[in-house]
Amino acid sequence: MSYDSVRGAAPAPTDAAASWRGGTPVHDRSENVCVIGAGACGLTAIKNLREYGFGVDCYERETGVGGAWNWRHDRSPVYASAHLISSKPFTQFPDFPMPDSWPDYPHHTQVLAYLERYADHFGLREHIWFGTEVTKVEPAEDGRWDVTISGAKSGGSDRTQRYAAVVVANGHNWSPKFPTYEGLEDFKGEVIHASAYKDAAQLRGRRVLVVGAGNTGCDIAVEAAQQASRCWHSSRRGYWYAPKYAYGRPSDQVNDTVLSLRVPLRMRQWLFHRTMRRTVGDLTRFGLPKPDHKIYETHPIANSQLVYYLGHGSITPVPDVVRFTRDAVELADGRVAEPDLVILATGYLPRFEFLAPDLLNVDAEGRPRLYLHAFPPAYPTLAVTGLLQPDSGIFSLMHWQAVTVATWLRLRESAPERAASYWRRHHSDVSGRFNKAKVKQSTRHWFEVSHVDYLRAVEKTLREMEAGQ
Amino acid sequence: MSRTRIFRWREWASPVPPVQREVLTSQPVSKGFGEIDGGRPPLLFVPGFGHGAWAFTEKWLEHAAERGFAAYAMSLRGHGDSGAARHTTLRAYAHDVVQVAARLPRRAVLIGHGVGGLAVASALARYPARAGVLVSPVFGGFATFATALWRNPAGTLPAVFGAQLRLRRGQLFGRELGSSQAREYAARVTGVSAPLALWQLLLHRAPEQPVGDAPVLVVGSPDDRIVPLRALERAARRYGGAPLLFPGMGHDLMLDARWQEPIDAILDWLDKPG
Numbered sequence: 001m002s003y004d005s006v007r008g009a010a011p012a013p014t015d016a017a018a019s020w021r022g023g024t025p026v027h028d029r030s031e032n033v034c035v036i037g038a039g040a041c042g043l044t045a046i047k048n049l050r051e052y053g054f055g056v057d058c059y060e061r062e063t064g065v066g067g068a069w070n071w072r073h074d075r076s077p078v079y080a081s082a083h084l085i086s087s088k089p090f091t092q093f094p095d096f097p098m099p100d101s102w103p104d105y106p107h108h109t110q111v112l113a114y115l116e117r118y119a120d121h122f123g124l125r126e127h128i129w130f131g132t133e134v135t136k137v138e139p140a141e142d143g144r145w146d147v148t149i150s151g152a153k154s155g156g157s158d159r160t161q162r163y164a165a166v167v168v169a170n171g172h173n174w175s176p177k178f179p180t181y182e183g184l185e186d187f188k189g190e191v192i193h194a195s196a197y198k199d200a201a202q203l204r205g206r207r208v209l210v211v212g213a214g215n216t217g218c219d220i221a222v223e224a225a226q227q228a229s230r231c232w233h234s235s236r237r238g239y240w241y242a243p244k245y246a247y248g249r250p251s252d253q254v255n256d257t258v259l260s261l262r263v264p265l266r267m268r269q270w271l272f273h274r275t276m277r278r279t280v281g282d283l284t285r286f287g288l289p290k291p292d293h294k295i296y297e298t299h300p301i302a303n304s305q306l307v308y309y310l311g312h313g314s315i316t317p318v319p320d321v322v323r324f325t326r327d328a329v330e331l332a333d334g335r336v337a338e339p340d341l342v343i344l345a346t347g348y349l350p351r352f353e354f355l356a357p358d359l360l361n362v363d364a365e366g367r368p369r370l371y372l373h374a375f376p377p378a379y380p381t382l383a384v385t386g387l388l389q390p391d392s393g394i395f396s397l398m399h400w401q402a403v404t405v406a407t408w409l410r411l412r413e414s415a416p417e418r419a420a421s422y423w424r425r426h427h428s429d430v431s432g433r434f435n436k437a438k439v440k441q442s443t444r445h446w447f448e449v450s451h452v453d454y455l456r457a458v459e460k461t462l463r464e465m466e467a468g469q
Numbered sequence: 470m471s472r473t474r475i476f477r478w479r480e481w482a483s484p485v486p487p488v489q490r491e492v493l494t495s496q497p498v499s500k501g502f503g504e505i506d507g508g509r510p511p512l513l514f515v516p517g518f519g520h521g522a523w524a525f526t527e528k529w530l531e532h533a534a535e536r537g538f539a540a541y542a543m544s545l546r547g548h549g550d551s552g553a554a555r556h557t558t559l560r561a562y563a564h565d566v567v568q569v570a571a572r573l574p575r576r577a578v579l580i581g582h583g584v585g586g587l588a589v590a591s592a593l594a595r596y597p598a599r600a601g602v603l604v605s606p607v608f609g610g611f612a613t614f615a616t617a618l619w620r621n622p623a624g625t626l627p628a629v630f631g632a633q634l635r636l637r638r639g640q641l642f643g644r645e646l647g648s649s650q651a652r653e654y655a656a657r658v659t660g661v662s663a664p665l666a667l668w669q670l671l672l673h674r675a676p677e678q679p680v681g682d683a684p685v686l687v688v689g690s691p692d693d694r695i696v697p698l699r700a701l702e703r704a705a706r707r708y709g710g711a712p713l714l715f716p717g718m719g720h721d722l723m724l725d726a727r728w729q730e731p732i733d734a735i736l737d738w739l740d741k742p743g
């Protein structure tokens with residue numbers, strides 16, 4: 001055995017410009033793979049590609065690893081009180097468990113510590129160029145890619161490097177979705193997006209309206225219930241507010257117990273609804289709308305405290321916002337709220353500015369249409385990972401995506417003909433939803449997947465690629 | 470060997486209950502400039518039934534540190550100074566190993582002895598180790614049980630019915646180890662109360678394939694009175710090799726008279742380039 005791979009054998013990017021593109025030099029990184037982003041998804045891509053023997057250059061525009069979980073980053077969406085919504089077994093990478101001594105639902109600083117440990121344990125940092133943003137990714141000849149970077153690595157100016165393949169792991173929870181409202185510009189209170197909400201001190205003693213009932217909106221409403229002088233929580237539909245614990249165990253573990261028995265979706269929905277009715281009860285008694293859908297048809301909410309504070313009367317549930325006036329916010333049922341702080345917890349939108357839309361097979365609504373939500377049909381050496389919204393923790397899905405990408409790139413090298421035939425058979429299929437539930441129309445739901453359905457599809461893909469390798 | 474599994478329902482739906490674990494270490498001493506460990510991976514020693522971390526701190530741990538390896542030894546649940554948990558299964562042992570491995574500063578080499586070898590073999594499917602070393606591994610199955618029953622009926626048979634498994638001196642050490650030393654060690658070997666794990670051993674299922682292509686070395690003695698030579702050969706074949714043998718030694722290679730030979734061979738294998 002040699003210890004080279006422990007220390008990382010990938011050479012530093014060379015300076016020899018092998019070719020030119022539109023008058024600028026292109027530095028050839030030969031068979032190396034470029035990974036964009038060093039969040040959870042980029043880290044597992046580096047680790048798994050290295051394990052399959054690939055050289056990797058990862059570019060990260062921030063100064064540290066961890067992406068969304070690194071609260072030091074300006075674009076990090078986490079707030080001081082954020083705890084996981086997926087319990088440990090679903091959150092951790094399948095081959096690197098979180099410590100037994102940590103709670104079921106770790107704090108966000110623990111998730112960052114975990115990702116930093118993962119990076120150190122597997123020696124990933126030496127493959128990452130921090131403070132370096134990818135500004136352009138363009139196809140070159142022979143399925144290769146020209147990646148233009150700017151920042152620390154390139155000495156501030158642009159620099160273009162050529163790679164054998166590119167893995168895009170840029171995350172989708174950093175670019176705020178900012179709805180427009182009539183009269184917003186006249187409103188004299190403060191309006192922020194949840195991404196700018198960091199600490200409960202921002203709420204203290206204020207009259208707060210929280211818009212949106214995703215996990216962020218619910219967490220903030222709960223904090224406002226404790227800190228603000230008044231809290232309105234606006235949601236445009238009724239939801240199933242699942243508690244973090246059920247039957248004495250983390251709810252997602254109970255959910256997977258049922259899933260492991262292959263109980264059909266309808267039956268699971270029935271079981272869940274019944275459990276909710278018997279424990280939490282009918283939420284319309286607090287003035288919440290009745291859910292307009294079955295469980296699993298919107299991204300799950302895991303929050304035990306929201307109902308508790310509704311019961312205390314410290315959260316006033318209200319419907320959708322219609323318009324803003326100078327002093328108030330008008331609501332769909334004609335009521336009026338008079339907040340001095342409005343927090344739009346309306347989610348985030350995926351963004352791929354460095355890639356021309358046709359490379360990702362983007363449809364009329366601006367959504368990439370990809371095989372397994374990862375592979376663009378026309379570009380076998382380009383992959384997007386982490387573009388998923390699972391009904392469970394996402395790290396293990398990212399891990400298996402990375403393994404699939406690495407296996408695929410190896411197959412192309414070792415058995416080009418088999419790879420080509422595999423590609424012909426599968427990659428044009430961009431219709432997979434990996435979700436038996438009929439999810440509600442929303443900007444956040446087109447990539448909502450069931451973790452089980454998605455992993456089954458990945459398993460099938462891997463088995464097929466591995467067979468005969 | 471079975472392929473790596475994506476679906477681990479039991480791990481997801483009913484995770485192994487946590488315990489406090491004993492981990493002891495010997496660190497290499499700096500001999501001048503550069504990295505103390507020369508880029509060598511950390512080693513994690515995992516003892517089997519009846520043994521705690523002490524079985525490795527006696528000799529091997531320090532020796533490995535002297536040769537420049539950061540060396541760690543742990544105790545599985547219900548052993549040494551680790552906490553006990555009810556309903557201990559083989560899965561819980563593998564969980565213990567992966568938990569400790571993932572806390573080490575870098576990708577580690579897992580070295581398991583006896584049933585610790587089986588725990589390591591299973592852990593290799595859950596954690597991409599640098600390498601695995603199985604020392605006198607007990608993979609279970611009926612033949613191993615029959616051998617144990619024949620050599621130590623009084624210590625083995627009651628265990629089938631839920632009593633403690635008790636290992637005897639004669640099963641553990643070769644003839645060269647002085648009888649007073651052997652008696653002293655044997656006195657530290659405790660009984661094992663893990664009826665579920667014992668039944669699982671008896672029923673024996675092949676461990677999964679390692680993830681991350683970890684190379685695996687099997688080490689043992691043809692004169693081991695717990696693991697027959699055939700079992701060693703079968704274990705090594707699984708990983709596409711032959712066992713490295715130290716004739717004349719007993720089951721407890723790390724405590725027996727010529728303890729230095731096997732550990733040197735293991736460290737040489739780890740140091741070998743390529």
Ligand SMILES: Cc1cc2nc3c(=O)[nH]c(=O)nc-3n(C[C@H](O)[C@H](O)[C@H](O)COP(=O)(O)OP(=O)(O)OC[C@H]3O[C@@H](n4cnc5c(N)ncnc54)[C@H](O)[C@@H]3O)c2cc1C
Nearest residue numbers: 037039040041061067068084085086134170171386393394
């Ligand atoms: C408040 C909150 C709580 C959450 N809770 C959970 C939970 O409980 N369980 C769970 O599984 N998931 C949870 N998530 C989802 C979370 O997004 C994922 O866990 C995970 O962090 C996503 O990782 P990622 O690597 O895909 O993206 P990110 O973490 O966003 O990382 C992407 C990285 O790419 C970098 N980057 C982007 N563009 C470029 C570029 N052009 N050039 C260079 N670098 C670039 C960014 O700087 C960033 O570091 C939560 C999300 C939020 C917002």
Ligand SMILES: NC(=O)c1ccc[n+]([C@@H]2O[C@H](COP(=O)([O-])OP(=O)(O)OC[C@H]3O[C@@H](n4cnc5c(N)ncnc54)[C@H](OP(=O)(O)O)[C@@H]3O)[C@@H](O)[C@H]2O)c1
Nearest residue numbers: 083084085179212213214215216217345346347348442444
């Ligand atoms: N504690 C945690 O671990 C934690 C905390 C926060 C977030 N997260 C995760 O982070 C991700 C993002 O969560 P998020 O809560 O920020 O966003 P989100 O899941 O996208 O939720 C956005 C909410 O705003 C609503 N909304 C969107 N656009 C709107 C509009 N124009 N007008 C009115 N309402 C609108 C949505 O309604 P629809 O139902 O119509 O879509 C939804 O209720 C999710 O994966 C989430 O699970 C985890």
